Amino acid sequence: MLYAVGMFVPDPFIYLRLRGRSYVVVSDLEMDRARKQAPHCRVLSLRRYQDQLRKDGVKNPGLAHVIEAILRPRGIRRVVVPEDFPCGLAADLRRRHVGVTPKRGPFFAERGHKSAAEVKKISAALTMAEVGMAEAIQVLRASKIAKDGRLTYHNVPLTSEKLRAVIDTAILQASGSASHTIVAGGRQACDPHESGFGPLRANEPIILDIFPRSQKTGYFGDITRTVVRGRASEAVQKLYDTVLRGQKLAFKKMRAGVRTVEVHQAVEEFFEKQGYKTGKRQGRMEG
Numbered sequence: 001m002l003y004a005v006g007m008f009v010p011d012p013f014i015y016l017r018l019r020g021r022s023y024v025v026v027s028d029l030e031m032d033r034a035r036k037q038a039p040h041c042r043v044l045s046l047r048r049y050q051d052q053l054r055k056d057g058v059k060n061p062g063l064a065h066v067i068e069a070i071l072r073p074r075g076i077r078r079v080v081v082p083e084d085f086p087c088g089l090a091a092d093l094r095r096r097h098v099g100v101t102p103k104r105g106p107f108f109a110e111r112g113h114k115s116a117a118e119v120k121k122i123s124a125a126l127t128m129a130e131v132g133m134a135e136a137i138q139v140l141r142a143s144k145i146a147k148d149g150r151l152t153y154h155n156v157p158l159t160s161e162k163l164r165a166v167i168d169t170a171i172l173q174a175s176g177s178a179s180h181t182i183v184a185g186g187r188q189a190c191d192p193h194e195s196g197f198g199p200l201r202a203n204e205p206i207i208l209d210i211f212p213r214s215q216k217t218g219y220f221g222d223i224t225r226t227v228v229r230g231r232a233s234e235a236v237q238k239l240y241d242t243v244l245r246g247q248k249l250a251f252k253k254m255r256a257g258v259r260t261v262e263v264h265q266a267v268e269e270f271f272e273k274q275g276y277k278t279g280k281r282q283g284r285m286e287g
Helices: 028-037 046-055 063-074 087-095 116-142 160-173 186-190 234-253 260-273
Strands: 014-018 021-026 041-045 078-082 099-103 151-153 182-185 205-210 223-228 279-281 284-286
Touching: 014 063, 021 028, 021 046, 021 063, 028 041, 041 046, 046 063, 063 087, 087 099, 116 151, 116 160, 116 205, 116 223, 160 182, 160 205, 182 186, 186 205, 234 260
Parallel strands: 021 041, 078 099
Antiparallel strands: 014 021, 182 205, 205 223, 279 284
């Protein structure tokens, strides 16, 4: 919806593309802003449609009633929707004899090719991730190693939660929004998408996975790094070297027209040859 309309709308609204023209149906609160920020769309009042429906005897007009009221005069009885279209709304439309057909794959196929303007927005969001990463590395460098192996910062234990707060605050100051930032150390780093909790320790891998969203554009940046405060073990160094070689292999194989699955499989096969199994074991991802 953000891609189609080009503006953030906090409340539910309707977007339709009819015979090549885009329409948005919004509350009166959003009318003026929609006209300014979505000039490519014809802006319709949700309240006006609901008021007319009440006059026509509909007690509690919902979005499905409004959509039907827009489609009926135009002779349209069937719509194509994204695969993740709300199930309840689809059922309401069908009850009102509006056919609903989910479209497989990307709803806006043009999103697969990024324009120069989009690349710039993604780069800006990536910079926000870099800001958060730089703050995290700075804190880890400044941390001290206690006798029990735990990291301390300003004389208090450095935890995943505290380092995550440092990252998220830096991103917020850069006009980004961070959510579920991953700071996972030790065994937690082996569990994909474990956000991390508790004290961080020296000489253990720490996964930093930062993926903020730009509050201005809605685009995301994403950076993942594995770091060690102290000395990395031989096993960790070998793993790091293997991943680095796998990355170089992927870059070498990436060419226009090459299927991404082929690149993925080549890296998996390389990992297997190096003694690192990939895939699932007992329902959990490994590799």
